[in-house]
Amino acid sequence: MSRISKGPVQKELHALALIAMLALVAGAAAHAEGPAPDTRSDHGLFIAKVDGLPPGFVMGADVSSVLSLERSGVIFKNRDRVPQDIFQTLAEGGVNSIRVRVWNRPFSKSGVGYGGGNCDIDRAIEIGKRATLRGLWVYLDFHYSDFWADPGKQRAPLAWEGLPLEDKANALYAYTREAIERALDAGVDVRMVQLGNETVTAMCGETNWNAIGALLRAGSRAVRDASRKAGRHIDVAIHFTNPEKAGSYERFARILNAQKVDYDVFASSWYPYWHGTPEDFTRALKDAARISGKRVLCAEVSYAHTYEDGDGFPNTISRDSVFSRQWPVTVQGQADAIRACIAAVAAVGDAGMGVYYWEPAWIPVPGATREERESLWERWGSGWATRAASEYDEKDAGVYFGGTGWDNQALFSFDGVPLDSLDVWKLVRTGATTSRRADSAEEQTVRVRLGDAINLPSSVEVIMNDGSRESLPIRWDSSAETVAPKERRGERVPLDRIGAQGVGEYALYGVVDSGDRAVRAFARVYAVEQNYVENSSFEDGDISMWRIVADGTQPTELAVQEKKADAKTGSRSLHFWSKQKIAFRVEQTVTGLRPGVYKLSVAIHGGDAGRQDMYIYARSGGEELRQPMSVDGWRNFREPTIARIKVSDGTVTIGAYVSCDANGWGSLDDFILAPVEE
Numbered sequence: 001m002s003r004i005s006k007g008p009v010q011k012e013l014h015a016l017a018l019i020a021m022l023a024l025v026a027g028a029a030a031h032a033e034g035p036a037p038d039t040r041s042d043h044g045l046f047i048a049k050v051d052g053l054p055p056g057f058v059m060g061a062d063v064s065s066v067l068s069l070e071r072s073g074v075i076f077k078n079r080d081r082v083p084q085d086i087f088q089t090l091a092e093g094g095v096n097s098i099r100v101r102v103w104n105r106p107f108s109k110s111g112v113g114y115g116g117g118n119c120d121i122d123r124a125i126e127i128g129k130r131a132t133l134r135g136l137w138v139y140l141d142f143h144y145s146d147f148w149a150d151p152g153k154q155r156a157p158l159a160w161e162g163l164p165l166e167d168k169a170n171a172l173y174a175y176t177r178e179a180i181e182r183a184l185d186a187g188v189d190v191r192m193v194q195l196g197n198e199t200v201t202a203m204c205g206e207t208n209w210n211a212i213g214a215l216l217r218a219g220s221r222a223v224r225d226a227s228r229k230a231g232r233h234i235d236v237a238i239h240f241t242n243p244e245k246a247g248s249y250e251r252f253a254r255i256l257n258a259q260k261v262d263y264d265v266f267a268s269s270w271y272p273y274w275h276g277t278p279e280d281f282t283r284a285l286k287d288a289a290r291i292s293g294k295r296v297l298c299a300e301v302s303y304a305h306t307y308e309d310g311d312g313f314p315n316t317i318s319r320d321s322v323f324s325r326q327w328p329v330t331v332q333g334q335a336d337a338i339r340a341c342i343a344a345v346a347a348v349g350d351a352g353m354g355v356y357y358w359e360p361a362w363i364p365v366p367g368a369t370r371e372e373r374e375s376l377w378e379r380w381g382s383g384w385a386t387r388a389a390s391e392y393d394e395k396d397a398g399v400y401f402g403g404t405g406w407d408n409q410a411l412f413s414f415d416g417v418p419l420d421s422l423d424v425w426k427l428v429r430t431g432a433t434t435s436r437r438a439d440s441a442e443e444q445t446v447r448v449r450l451g452d453a454i455n456l457p458s459s460v461e462v463i464m465n466d467g468s469r470e471s472l473p474i475r476w477d478s479s480a481e482t483v484a485p486k487e488r489r490g491e492r493v494p495l496d497r498i499g500a501q502g503v504g505e506y507a508l509y510g511v512v513d514s515g516d517r518a519v520r521a522f523a524r525v526y527a528v529e530q531n532y533v534e535n536s537s538f539e540d541g542d543i544s545m546w547r548i549v550a551d552g553t554q555p556t557e558l559a560v561q562e563k564k565a566d567a568k569t570g571s572r573s574l575h576f577w578s579k580q581k582i583a584f585r586v587e588q589t590v591t592g593l594r595p596g597v598y599k600l601s602v603a604i605h606g607g608d609a610g611r612q613d614m615y616i617y618a619r620s621g622g623e624e625l626r627q628p629m630s631v632d633g634w635r636n637f638r639e640p641t642i643a644r645i646k647v648s649d650g651t652v653t654i655g656a657y658v659s660c661d662a663n664g665w666g667s668l669d670d671f672i673l674a675p676v677e678e
Contacts, residue, residue, distance in 0.1 A: 044420040049431030058354020059425040062099035065117035068382040072365040087134040094426030098131040104157035113381035114389035128188030144204040156205030169218040176222035192235040195219035213259030237265035243284035244276035253291035267299040273323035278344040289351040300358040303337035310414040311364035313403030328440035335421040360411035438514030439465040441521035480506035529674035551583035568603035568669040577665035587655025606631030606666020613659040620652040
């Protein structure tokens with residue numbers, strides 16, 4: 001029985017809930033005998049077969065928000081757009097297990113749900129029973145908190161706060177055992193239990209590993225006792241994240257060994273936006289398996305299929321997100337990302353257990369306006385957080401309450417129809433092909449100097465759905481949308497006026513025709529000051545105009561790097577890092593300038609620099625001017641400026657000097673030498 005506060009409910013909400021229930025009944029009646037065979041020969045995807053997948057390899061999905069979505073009026077359908085139980089649809093797509101998060105009490109003192117699915121053990125059991133009826137076994141994910149737990153948030157449940165460690169461990173044991181026994185008694189096919197969520201720095205309010213170890217041992221003992229009582233085996237999983245950090249999984253595996261934690265599965269998140277390549281992921285999992293002797297699992301993965309926003313609540317991944325786009329943001333790209341994750345886990349060998357997709361069903365709730373959707377998020381907990389969640393998480397939920405930032409990463413369209421990418425779970429065993437077509441166009445970066453006419457590329461590189469590339473003609477829109485400055489954001493500007501609007505950033509779209517398919521293209525247009533620095537952002541392959549000189553020991557890394565996440569604009573920047581103390585300068589001599597006054601600016605970010613001696617400089621006419629700079633975090637770009645550089649002989653040498661302690665790192669980008677007055 002849900003503990004959601006009842007209160008008066010509008011007729012519209014009754015109708016929405018009724019529609020959702022009818023959809024479930026219709027789905028259950030139509031498919032009572034199990035998944036219908038899929039007779040399609042063309043699934044709309046190119047999928048390379050993953051060789052050697054064992055029959056029991058886990059193809060999972062975490063659908064913890066599904067009950068709140070259905071109660072908000074979301075209706076899931078099959079490929080014929082007929083309402084169908086979502087668990088049936090997932091099973092037909094090849095999913096064989098369901099993961100469900102469990103919060104202790106995600107409700108305010110007055111009984112209002114915190115959101116995110118209001119996922120207490122009652123909800124988990126309800127979801128688990130439906131999954132079990134469809135032949136999908138269940139993986140319970142205990143956060144040991146009242147709301148979201150991740151590396152940055154590991155608050156203990158309110159009922160346990162302030163307890164001495166021994167009392168907290170006893171409470172955790174009793175809670176875990178009772179929850180599992182309740183689920184088993186209800187007929188839920190529980191086969192795995194996770195103790196804590198992304199516990200890399202803390203768990204349940206504890207921040208040292210002796211205390212965390214004590215809690216994990218209590219949780220493990222609860223699982224073992226509950227499973228022994230039921231006469232069955234239930235795996236114990238411990239969950240970490242950030243596999244891209246070299247050596248971290250070896251460290252965690254050794255810590256668990258030292259703490260004598262009894263567990264079966266070393267689980268990891270892997271979000272390719274932030275966590276490195278599939279090869280990096282395989283290496284991290286192999287490290288964990290080698291040290292621990294346990295099986296390894298990807299507990300969370302996802303990838304976007306579109307940049308569109310379905311509910312007016314900002315998406316976690318958008319065009320403005322800074323990440324390495326290993327695959328196009330398309331349905332094919334989403335399928336490729338899932339396939340890559342499955343292959344990465346399988347490459348571990350016998351220890352590779354499987355993969356779970358995180359929240360593939362978290363699509364927008366119905367509503368013609370944000371206000372209508374917001375009433376559903378608040379009442380049913382179908383958004384990321386409700387206002388009531390600020391009672392527990394004032395810093396995060398108290399600010400970012402609202403809808404879902406995940407709708408563009410679902411495996412369903414915004415109206416509840418499964419995407420082709422849902423089929424990847426079964427297609428990796430056989431492989432699949434489809435007709436070759438254009439899938440996405442590479443994002444373009446265009447710079448136009450103030451006062452100049454814009455020069456747009458006449459063709460762009462297009463990624464085909466089989467992964468190949470072609471250069472095809474493009475038709476650009478006649479106007480662009482202002483992104484910056486903020487006070488003009490959203491304003492439409494004709495292309496021939498961009499260079500006359502002052503410094504700014506614009507979003508420009510175009511269309512590439514490929515047979516009977518049109519692909520939308522995108523360009524970031526920067527209106528910049530006149531700039532006399534050649535290859536000022538290191539985007540060109542030729543960097544011979546730059547002198548890059550180490551002062552003393554050669555840095556371990558000092559080179560142009562193609563990584564959008566580290567660049568201020570474009571995709572390249574001058575990256576530095578060293579195991580020893582870093583000291584180098586990068587400079588360029590500019591000639592042929594008209595006599596006058598100029599200004600110089602540079603973009604820099606970085607971290608771990610310790611003692612810093614950094615500055616930009618300009619030398620002209622025997623005089624050198626300097627402006628200090630520093631680094632204090634990833635993408636905290638600083639833009640030091642020398643405001644008045646007098647040039648009388650037409651020549652100036654501009655550059656940057658960087659010196660810092662060992663392990664300091666950063667990137668330099670966008671050197672701009674612009675005229676102030678002649």
